[in-house]
Amino acid sequence: MQNKIGNKSFIDKTLNDNKLYAKKKFGQNFLKDQNILSKIVEAAELDKDTLVIEIGPGLGSLTERLCESAGFVLAYEIDTDLIPILNDNLKEHDNFIIINKDILEVDINKDLEEYESKYNKIILVANLPYYITTPIILGMLEKTKKIKKYVMMIQLEVADRICGKPKTKDYNALSIAIGYRASAHKNFNVPRTVFIPEPNVDSAVITLDLYENPKYIAKNEELFFKLIRESFNQRRKTLINNLSNTYSKDLITKMLNDFNIKPNVRSEELDIKTFVDFSNYILENGGEK
Ligand code: SAM
Secondary structure, eight states, rough: OOOOOHHHHHHHHHHHTOOOOGGGGTOOOEEHHHHHHHHHHHHHHHHHHHEEEEOTTSHHHHHHHHHHSSSSSEEEEEOHHHHHHHHHHTTTTSSSEEESSSSGOOOOHHHHHGGGOOOOOEEEEEEOOOOGHHHHHHHHHHHOOOOEEEEEEEEEHHHHTTTOOEEEEEEEEHHHHTTEEEEEEEEEOGGGGGGESSSSSOOEEEEEEESSSSSSSSHHHHHHHHHHHHSSSSSSSOOOHTTTTSHHHHHHHHHHHHHHOTTTTEEEEEEEHHHHHHHHHHHHHHHOO
């Protein structure tokens, strides 16, 4: 499908006409490839009963596709200069709103109240700004349970980490933090050449399907998230050494023994359930030192 916005000449002309340039500080890399846009929208499996949240619409190339396929699009754009341009670029559509806010500052549940009752599911679709990918994803997962699925273009390396499985080099605290709430999979890789300007890294589109009922329950989620961050503090170190600044070495040694796990285990050898069990054990056996 050929659309108006996501191509090189339209992006160049829009920036030129408005005397604008892609702002590095906002991670602006505009997608110019219609085929990639189609594949993102396909992965999101949208219909007119879907409410879409988009982060960083930019010049509107993805937003245009989302308006065509979804019921309504609620898009957050931090760059005030882009707001009139977006409204103009998307003027053929009447099922979107552009909110000029930093997504990290948004009260998403409150914003959704106005729109959610008319739609039967809420999906996040975005080509994310790479400088704040992790805070955006972790922040949204923490702030709201209303979004059932996330389809996001992110930096390839981060995509591999999020989808990383135990005992692989990609598996880390981020894989566990996200895997606690969702199943993650990579849809496809995206070369850097499809953006204006071209970034220094390649990208990938990933999907997170949120668990309806959590697979494991950490009784104190704050403790759980802190535990996984600290467990992966230094990859070369054993779990005991990574954790011994915060928790007593005796507690961690006893915990490994009680779980029948070797004392020199490294964090990347342990699955999500084990970290949840550890956090519940630590909670019940004394917590931090
Ligand atoms: N969606 C467009 C595309 O695919 O061509 C632009 C994607 S560009 C990688 C990221 C977009 O996120 C930019 O438009 C940028 O201004 C916006 N952005 C950056 N930081 C943001 C923030 N904290 N909150 C909302 N939008 C942000």
